[in-house]
Amino acid sequence: MTAFSIPARFAEQVARTPHATAVSEAATGAALSYQELDQRANRLARRLIRLGVGREDRVGVLMERSADLVVALLAILKAGGVYLPVHEADPADRRQWIVDRARPMLLLVDDAMRAAGVPDRVPVVAVHDPEIAGELIDDPRVPLHPDQLAYVIHTSGSTGQPKGVAVTQREVVRLLVDPQWAVERHTRVLQLAPYAFDVSAYEIWMPLLHGGQVVVAPPGRLEPSVLRELITEYEITGLHMTAGLFRVFAEESPATLVGVREVLTGGDVVSPVAVRRVLAACPDIVIRALYGATEGSVFSAHCVITRDTELGKVVPVGDVFTGIRIHILDEGLTPAPAGAVGEIYLAGEGVARGYLGQPDLTAERFVADPFGLPGSRMYRTGDMARRTADDAIEFVGREDSQVKILGFLVDLAEVEAALADHPGLTQVVVLAREREDGNKQLVCYVVAETGTVDLAAVRAHARTKLPGYMTPEAFVRLDALPLTANGKLDREAMPEPDFDQVVASRTPETPLQQELCAMFSSLLEVPDVGIDDSFFDLGGQSLQAIRLCNRIGAAVGVGVSVNKLFDNPTVAELAAYIDANRAAYRATAAS
Template sequence: MVSASLQEVFAVQVARTPDATAVSGGGVRLTYRELDECANRLAHRLIGLGVTPDAPVAVQLRRSADLVVATLAILKAGGCYVPLHDAYPPERKQWIVDSFGSPVLLADAASKGDGLAATTTTLLLDSAEEAAELAALPATDPGRPADPGQLAYVIHTSGSTGEPKGVAVTHRDALGLALDPAWEGGRHERVLMVAPYAFNVSTYELWVPLLHGGEIVLAPPGNLDVESLRALLAEHRITGVHLTAGLFRVLAEEAPEALSGVREVLTGGDVIAPAAVRRALEANPDLVVRGMYGSTETTLFATHEPMTAPFDGGDAIPIGGPLAGVRTHVLDENLAPVAPGGTGELYLAGRGVARGYHGKPDQTADRFVADPFGAPGSRMYRTGDLVSVGADDRLVFVGRVSGQVKIRGFRVSLGEVEAVLAKHDGLAHVAVIAREGDAGDQRLAAYLVPSDGDVDLPSLKAHAARLLPDFMVPAWFVVLDALPLTPNGKIDRAALPEPEAGPAVEYVAPRNPRQETLCAIFAEVLTTDRVGIEDSFFDLGGQSLLAMKLISRIRAALDADLSISDLFDQPTVAGLDALLDEQA
């Protein structure tokens, strides 16, 4: 049982390696001593603003050293951090802040440009005024009492009621993950912080390196492509990195040699492609690829499956066995254990089971249930995932019990998307399902029945983009006269038609050899027969992972200096062709 707090274990590491680099990136490098002192000053500032044990402090910062300082400072002040993703729609950020009763918000000038939630007190950490305020405060630890049962953070996930759910995680559970024996052996000395910090992977990217004397290397803000990721891994000699299953597949397909200096890649959040693992290990025989399974409700990772060369993964990669302190139960509908080889719902107990959902006791009681196999009062988390039990006790993912899916590594409740779309005028019925895209990834498809006349699709798409994170906005919107029903009157989701992704504009043929090459690459990546020079990559079903693949192949074919940001600005062949002319 862990009997310390995150900041207490960090303090031990500061005493052990005060002059080692703790965080670097964006032209800033902080040693453990410097990070500790910066966090102490901000902690005193927060205490002066009334932050008390378990008090929430909202965070909306670009990926920077200030982000790491802020996270640590909040804990030193006794509070818990509530990260807000800068890509969240303003309404979502405001809803989260309001649900905590107008907490202190830590932000920066760049995030202010994305729109900040309204709250009582907002500190812009990179402003001259705030820098002067902090400089006058003590650099010594504020000495707030620490309890491992206090909240460390609240991270929000998709909820079935149309509102996000805040998962409340304690210091004990976060430490249990960060100090797991899986991270020993020196493979996580320099960890690349590349995931959005408002998602649960930040628990690994922040606390595993900081509590082991390692270094957090901050990826620059914005979208990364294959070449920029390759450069980051090489330049900073990254030893450990987490890549979603989709991003790992793209990197393994397009540039497996980019992982040549990396010692361990963590991947998961979706089905891991065995071919991608095989290709990565063939190119990098000393690499460890560790498949990870878990959820925010179980403090990120609960099971793992390490893979090394030579690799023969068969058709499916298991989600493996439990991490230290985690107990797995595969149960039938009567909560009885299934026999080896059988299939049942996975329940997780022991280390990592979160306190519950902030302000949602009914939903907490539904998902966090009594553990009949543990000590009195212990709980287990009902994952909603079906798994089978192998002869060696390794678990294999089979499917979902409920209406939740994984999109680009993020868990999405179909009910939340349906609830948001249903608020738009002119809709009688809405159904949302996940479908496999041509690249093997999962995407959302929305099926719409108008209440009267036609559906205003541009208005509906704008409505969805305003209220939902981009990964929850459906890739397809299909208008039907009626939703198909089963004999007992429920929506027959299996009978919903395959969506058709066609060009948004009339086909325009390429006019020069470079446009011909670009059209061919667009069509290859999008797995479609033909792409015109005025067709938008994103209107044809493109998304961020396919964008990485597209830019990688354009670079290779044309020796062009393009980035994903260029594609977002110019998503057509004609636009990219004109941009290349300008560069020339």
């Protein structure tokens, strides 16, 4: 019989393969066997128990990607606790809000995060505390029930604040032991996603519950070249990429995925063109397009695509995982007929417990299931879809203010609430605009008290309040918001972002500056780029930054990382950096 708590399932694997490699840390080359990982987690678990952690006590985690992170998450579960990720890339205000609202018993940190600053009003424990080394290596054998919580992960919330989704250990294990997975394709999985996002549950627990290996990517933002090296060096067999990142690699370097047995993608509409490009370059790969929600315990449905799959104009939602049901219902909770658009409800197994400390919101989104057993619930996703004549499900869009940006669910109301307290603003509206390439970008429209406002200051304010993927890419000042005849906001009348509102910039003076201006203009679809214009102030986002760096490397022969682009975002600064490094780069390439 399958064990349905993560520590119990992991213990079974330790007994089978104690000396097999469980975790590899790409940044240092260090590795832990299953036995070593188990013993380190046991020591930390015993320390947590000594500090009072018990059944379903929340333990915050603020750490960089590392083997220590895997140890910490496993130790929290072994102690009977619940891990509460506090995203290291979030602004300090957002991290503090999560800690204040979720009230973890303590916060586990590593040296890097401790040095950078941690939230107040919570006891802090360093994972490298010397006292931990003195704890016993034996399993503390805390009695665990499968319906205990495994984690609480915060997602964007329509109230203007994040909402913590509480998921049980049973649901994590149930998903990852589903027979519809071909686990031999996931023997070496790259841990790439931030641990504060639910897909990290696949990246960490899928290999560890099946005798595979977690390859932990270096901390921070990864360049495409680094990703390529990791895939080759560690012979990665399985990895997850957001739909946007998958599309970038399909367009720029699909051969990057040669050797990977299965790539998972989702979080937004998956491009059939991107799928075909990857399959053409990697004919033996399996692409699994996924549909799901954090409230549905990561993944609910999947579409398995190989070179033999007949793919149409749309990648369908696909088949449900075992025990899960998808209903497409109208406003009266009646099944929508074939071809008609309705809202997706997730039912059966996989439905999360609810939102931490928000019973009203839980009752609103987790509703009684009229098609299930008495007492069962289903989750209202807010996603709109239709069933085709052959019973396939096609995703249509969102019914509320939530949109997918870079694969992450963003509630526009939360972004608006974060910007509304900027001094001098009377009204703030945030919309998602779709670019010609299919990607969405956030645009912020503001009305000022005096009619004037420093948009650069508003952008800087946004960056202190919001994660990068939630920060609008364009800011537009309006004298007044357009209204419909009945007095409601007329979103259709909102103007397209006017990037010409930026301060006039100098024209290019050198061939390199001209070439870079042309690249900025082509990628961002912005005319008349000057050398003082910033790539990011013109609307550039991380996926476009990857494309730009690839193009620069191919065109001028100097490698520019995304991090260097952040440090040198204007054409003038970027050209100066390239010129300064051209000789050194050529010398290195020739050696």
